[in-house]
Amino acid sequence: MKIIRVKRQTKLEKRYSVKMGELTTNVTYIKKHLFGLPVKTLHKYRETYYGIVKDCKDCSLAR
Incomplete structure (x- = not known):
C-alpha cells in the first residue's frame, strides 16, 4: 500500500465567463x-x- 498517492478526478461544474456567460x-x-x-x-x-x-482561475463562480 502506498502512503502518498496522486489522483485525478473529473467533475461536471457550472462556471461563469465574461465572454461566454454561464457554462457547464x-x-x-x-x-x-x-x-x-x-x-x-x-x-x-x-x-x-x-x-x-x-486554468480554472480564468472563470469565476460568481457573476
Whole structure:
C-alpha cells in the first residue's frame, strides 16, 4: 500500500465567463492523497470545446 498517492478526478461544474456567460464544463482536479484521504489540491483545470486546456482561475463562480 502506498502512503502518498496522486489522483485525478473529473467533475461536471457550472462556471461563469465574461465572454461566454454561464457554462457547464468538465473540471479536472489533481489531488494529493495521504492514506486514502485527500490532503491538498495541486491543480485544477478545464478543457474547452476546441481541446484547449485552461486554468480554472480564468472563470469565476460568481457573476
